[in-house]
Amino acid sequence: MIRYLARRLVYLVPTLLLVAFLVFFLIHLIPGDPAVVMMGPDASPEDLASVRQALGLDQPLWRQFALWMGSLLKGDFGVSIHTRRPVFQSIKERFPVTITLTTLALVFSLLISLPSGVLAAAYHNTQKDYLFMLGTILGVSIPGFWLGLMALLVFSVHLGLFPSTGFVPLWDDFWEGLRFMVLPSITLGVYMAAVVARMTRSSMLEVLRLEYVTHARAKGLSEWKVLTKHALKNAFAPTLTTIGLQYGMLLGGAVVTETVFSLPGLGKYLVTSIYMRDYPVVQGCILFIALVYVLINLAVDLFYSYFDPRVSYQ
Amino acid sequence: MKARNGISRFLAAGLAVAVAVLILGLAAGLAAETPKRGGVITLGLNTDLTSLDPNAGGAINTIVLNHILEPLVAYGEKLEILPVLAERWEMSPDYKTYTFFLRQGRLFHNGREMVAEDVKYSIEHIMDPKTKNTRRSLFGSIDRLEVVDKYTVKFHLNKPDPNLLTVLAYTSPVMAIVPKEEVEKQGGAFTHPVGTGPYKFVEWKPDRYVLLERFEPYKPLPEPMNGLAGARVAWADQVRFVPIPEESVSVMALLNKEVDALLYYPIKYVDKYKEDYSKKGVVVQEITGLSWAEIWFGCDKPLTSNVKFRQACAYAIDLEVVAKAAFQGHAQVNPSVVPKQNHYWTPAHDTWYKKDLAKAKQLLKEAGYKGETIPLQTNKKYNYMYQQAVAVQAELKAAGINTELEVVEWPVTLKNFYKGEYQILSFGASAIPDPVSGYSYLRLNHFFDQVPKMKEVLDQAAQTADEGKRSKLFEEAHKLCYENVPLVMLYNYNYLQAQRDYVKGYKVSNLGFPRLWGVWLDK
Secondary structure (H helix, E strand, O other): OHHHHHHHHHHHHHHHHHHHHHHHHHHHHOOOOHHHHHHOOOOOHHHHHHHHHHHOOOOOHHHHHHHHHHHHHOOOOOEOOOOOOEHHHHHHHHHHHHHHHHHHHHHHHHHHHHHHHHHHHHOOOOHHHHHHHHHHHHHHHOOHHHHHHHHHHHHHHHOOOOOOOOOOOOOOOHHHHHHHHHHHHHHHHHHHHHHHHHHHHHHHHHHHOOHHHHHHHHOOOOHHHHHHHHHHHHHHHHHHHHHHHHHHHHHHHOHHHHHHOOOOOHHHHHHHHHHHOOHHHHHHHHHHHHHHHHHHHHHHHHHHHHHOOOOOOO | OHHHHHHHHHHHHHHHHHHHHHHHHHHHHHHHHOOOOOOEEEEEEOOOOOOOOHHHOOHHHHHHHOOOOOEOEEEOOOOOEEEOOEEEEEEOOOOOEEEEEEOOOOEOOOOOEOOHHHHHHHHHHHHOHHHOOOOHHHHOOEEEEEEEEOOEEEEEEOOOOOOHHHHHOOOOOOOEOOOHHHHHHOOOOOOOOOOOOOEEEEEEEOOOEEEEEEOOOOOOOOOOOEOOEOOOOOOOOEEEEEEOOOHHHHHHHHHOOOOOEEOOOOHHHHHHHHHOHHHHOEEEEEEEEEEEEEEEEOOOOOOOOOHHHHHHHHHHOOHHHHHHHHHOOOEEEOOOOOOOOOOOOOHHHHOOOOOOHHHHHHHHHHHOOOOOEEEEEEEOOOHHHHHHHHHHHHHHHHOOOEEEEEEEOHHHHHHHHHHOOOOEEEEEEOOOOOHHHHHHHHHOOOHHHHOHHHHHHHHHHHOOOOHHHHHHHHHHHHHHHHHHOOEEEEEEEEEEEEEEOOEEOOOOOOOOOOOOOOOEEOO
């Protein structure tokens, strides 16, 4: 296990190097001049040249890449072209917001998806199952943007239960912070709930067909025990992989939810920076998200063996 | 006798009641309009700040910084230049020396008095290339600054510049007077701005809010509030700026009273406001702004370098139709770079082409247009630019001019606008109070190369302070635009700002910058 872990951590390095290379060159290939975005069209050519020089944008691309990699190795993600604030500081401020949002969305989605997926499998080909399928189709089809706005209209404006905008960190005031996160978490979690629920249902259906399950029922075990103790644990392994992938995607895909609910998260910051051609921020954020994504998948792979003992890390 | 006495007493009692009611009503009315100190005013913005340093420019940053910082002079509502930190000034007859006499007793937020040395430092700091002030090039005529005494500073210019005041009054970035020790303590660029304004900076939580609080020692100027000049009374204890990027959510926040006012009220909700929101305590103010929207032609590009082709386009485009398409009537059609509120505007600026498809087609023939498809660049970051592009495309099509919409990102639009890399471009710009600055954009589409006379006219306007002469020169500039059509000026769009009904004293400015001074909460 330790060797496996060490090996995976070593593989992290070339993965991140490749991501760094791709993100650097791709963002520089997109048309648009950060100096013009920063200074506006009234700036003189001399001022623009001066800004480009100050930002190192007049250097050849390979040299800019080398300088950036050199800074990264020292733990310096660079400075935002527009705000002049250190990129890492901004990531440190915003990542906790995104991770809070995605984690709460994950909790919500698991609370919905696991029981409903199990029950749908148990009531396979009945009305309950069909209703479940309809629910999941709606879940994956409804755009998050629309869902968020409708949630705000109903629960914030008409019912006055939740605020429409703003953010209070959970670590500053847990209950007040939770009030601000309920609607965004549900909005973000609906899609994930639908995907995970469908995966759970499929896995459960496969496992429920196996002989040992029939044996468990024949022994006289309650259906609840058969489903949860015997079937779910074995069915959960592929679902766990789906959860890991979805969670990783949510980190980068929470931008719509963050925008609708005015949350100061990393996704919104990244997209805004792409529009502004704030190269250091884009590079830093994507690299950071890639790192987190890889670590989440590593954690999922490590947990996998608990649910599927056939998997060995020797 | 008794009956008559009874009637008299009855009348007297009735009169007394009526007077009492009148007095009470008057008192209630006066109380409603009597400013109250206290509370926190929250303004919803449509995007977050990018910097707290005034040299970075950016309208959103300036909106906040206007409450913290003050310049020497500023624009009034009629775009006249008015004193702020400078009490008065003198210009030498050759326009090479400006002497500013500063107001006394104006304190920075660190408690120190603002003096002439601060003016010298602030202007030199703006002029320093390392500062990267986005409008540094406007200060090109300044040679050096001289501190004459504690409250007097002289600007020595290297060439006559009758319009230096327009540079010092520039709206974004605000050319603020700042304390050297604070700037240097913060590494040369503000992260915690310190100025002389009615509010001082407390904190900025990026993407969450900016918080300012009243600077108690601040003394409002004696002149009444006028544009960005005049008295700035800080009634509220604190003001908070909250970014809400999604416009429908911003309206929800206003309805919920999570914000007290909005920087922009979406046009698409105007009808909803009239039917519903106005009954729920929302008030919307509208004023024709100075921001301008236009269609640009690349004067050095195939087809669009041909004046007859451009004139054909001008005959084809109905400005009213385009304004309606982009702003649903909430805009003022204006074919001139000079807005109608500007004191330089005269009826001559209304001269433009009336829609005439026959004339358009005739000119196209003379221009040798053979039906080629021309890219019409636009972007969707600013929806009105896209809407006007769609409308213009339809107008041109009716005259037989084929265009293809090329939707690009905003940074690409900016780059292409700056380099003149387009044939036809749908664009818009923030308020530019001085017409010389507005017309100067025509250098970017190479119109100056095609019609050098335009540059001569603008240079003359830049070198005279005579209002009458300037007015005539701007009329000439418009005539050149009319004859050669380097661009089609479409309209100045309205600013719609919304507030709750308990927000008093809030007046929309045609400069587009909200002013939370002079505003109080009556709740």
